[in-house]
Amino acid sequence: MMPPERRKSGRHRSSIDRLSNLPKNVINSILMRLPLQDALMTSILSKKWRNDIQDLVLKFSEWNRYRLPPSFFACSQLRHLTLQNCVICPPPAFKGFDMLNSLNLCDVTISSKLLESLISCSPLLEKLVLKISDTADHLQINAPNLRSFDFTGCIKYISLRSVPLLxxxxxxxxxxxxxxxxxxxxxxxxxxxxxxxxxxxxxxxxxxxxxxxxxxxxxxxxxxxxxxxxxxxxxxxxxxxxxxxxxxxxxxxxxxxxxxxxxxxxxxxxxxxxxxxxxxxxxxxxxxxxxxxxxxxxxxxxxxxxxxxxxxxxxxxxxxxxxxxxxxxxxxxxxxxxxxxxxxxxxxxxxxxxxxxxxxxxxxxxxx
The missing domain is CATH 3.80.10 (Leucine-rich repeat, LRR (right-handed beta-alpha superhelix))
Known part of the structure; x- marks a missing residue:
């Protein structure tokens, strides 16, 4: 019979393995049901969990805009992202979402320069929905895989510079x-x-x-x-x-x-x-x-x-x-x-x- 302390250690190690090795669809289903802050904090439990966040729909009240925490921009495996009534201000080291397929921004606060960077640094982006109430002078879209673009807002000039598949x-x-x-x-x-x-x-x-x-x-x-x-x-x-x-x-x-x-x-x-x-x-x-x-x-x-x-x-x-x-x-x-x-x-x-x-x-x- 194993010593008591060894049995305890084995049970603990087994629990960690079961948690870390859950199927991606199960992990994603769990994370989608958590508040943003809690979902991002799961990286404490497992870095793999943070990387497995693929779909996010974040909506905040019109009178209480939410500034996204820096840890949000570390969700490198995001594929579908919807943000509403929030402030987007990525950290200097942010290089985009490499796996992002669809992006829906509704009444968000973001500069034209940062928005252009977010789009161009998401090379797999196929669907883009922008509903922006703030007036912008210019927006240049560089998205070689973009197939659908739905825009509503106030802007002086839109340049679809590189959208060969639109x-x-x-x-x-x-x-x-x-x-x-x-x-x-x-x-x-x-x-x-x-x-x-x-x-x-x-x-x-x-x-x-x-x-x-x-x-x-x-x-x-x-x-x-x-x-x-x-x-x-x-x-x-x-x-x-x-x-x-x-x-x-x-x-x-x-x-x-x-x-x-x-x-x-x-x-x-x-x-x-x-x-x-x-x-x-x-x-x-x-x-x-x-x-x-x-x-x-x-x-x-x-x-x-x-x-x-x-x-x-x-x-x-x-x-x-x-x-x-x-x-x-x-x-x-x-x-x-x-x-x-x-x-x-x-x-x-x-x-x-x-x-x-x-x-x-x-x-x-x-x-x-």
Missing amino acids: SKLSLPHQKSIEESEKCDFDKFFQLLSALEHLYLANGSDQFLVTTAAEIPRRLSSPLNYLKRFNITLRGLADFFVALCLIQSSPYIQDIEMEVYCLRYYILEKLEASNEVDEVLASFSDVTLNHLRTVQLGGVEGIKVELQLIKLLLTKSPMLVRMLIDPSRGDNYDARRDKIIAATTIQRASSKANVVVSDAYEDYRDMTP
């Missing part, structure tokens, strides 16, 4: 910024050759262009992989952006546009503009051979919208469904009748089903 780009509402620095519209899209899904909403072209005159009729390099295109139309420049991108996307399959208070802002300017006719005329040699579905919301029934409807119907031989929702308000019936009349034009697709109805919302989820 396939999904979402640039929602931009707050108005005086004296914003603009980038070249054509060059901006030259760097997005792999783009498949583009979402531009309320004023997202503010950091791309200033006036409609800055928008080319067609991009110098076509977007050969773009299949889905969503945009909110607020003004004349937005229409020209939409027409340019549609004309530059020979394999486009799905288009969704939402008109936002167009009549109150640019009705007279649009009705009197010859530029619209010129741009639409530039589609004479374009056929949208892959376009299958179109959704148009908030349509006012003004000239440029009706011309766009006719263009899409006559240039899309594979069109299956077009859903049109007239804007609400005064003279709704007259507006709806005008839109219906525009859809009676001879269509390139004999299978195209055109719906002009109040039930537009019921059809939105039916898009294949």
Whole structure:
């Protein structure tokens, strides 16, 4: 029989072995259920535990921002990270998260320089979501494996410098910024050759262009992989952006546009503009051979919208469904009748089903 002290030592050693050698998925499940401070303190028990933290979702109250402790930045095996309402200030020795695959930052405090460094020092990053309320002057994205970028916030200039695999780009509402620095519209899209899904909403072209005159009729390099295109139309420049991108996307399959208070802002300017006719005329040699579905919301029934409807119907031989929702308000019936009349034009697709109805919302989820 072993001496009592040897038996005790053996039991202790066995406990350490069982703790240290738990499967990674079990360790990660335990750590995900601990408060941040406690999870990081597990490194006292086992350095292996600290290195096995792969997923973190940290959310703090809006009125009590949390400054991440230095030990947080030692979680070298992080793969999925979500931070909300916190201050990010890494130590000087921090070199990024080598294994990080997805990063979601919502209302965080971080300088542009540190954010750029965090992104560029995460070489495996594929999904990036930024929802930043603080105004930034410039943000440069260098992420060779990035495939999805969803940005919401206030910024003067975004540079997608090195994103050769980016396939999904979402640039929602931009707050108005005086004296914003603009980038070249054509060059901006030259760097997005792999783009498949583009979402531009309320004023997202503010950091791309200033006036409609800055928008080319067609991009110098076509977007050969773009299949889905969503945009909110607020003004004349937005229409020209939409027409340019549609004309530059020979394999486009799905288009969704939402008109936002167009009549109150640019009705007279649009009705009197010859530029619209010129741009639409530039589609004479374009056929949208892959376009299958179109959704148009908030349509006012003004000239440029009706011309766009006719263009899409006559240039899309594979069109299956077009859903049109007239804007609400005064003279709704007259507006709806005008839109219906525009859809009676001879269509390139004999299978195209055109719906002009109040039930537009019921059809939105039916898009294949």
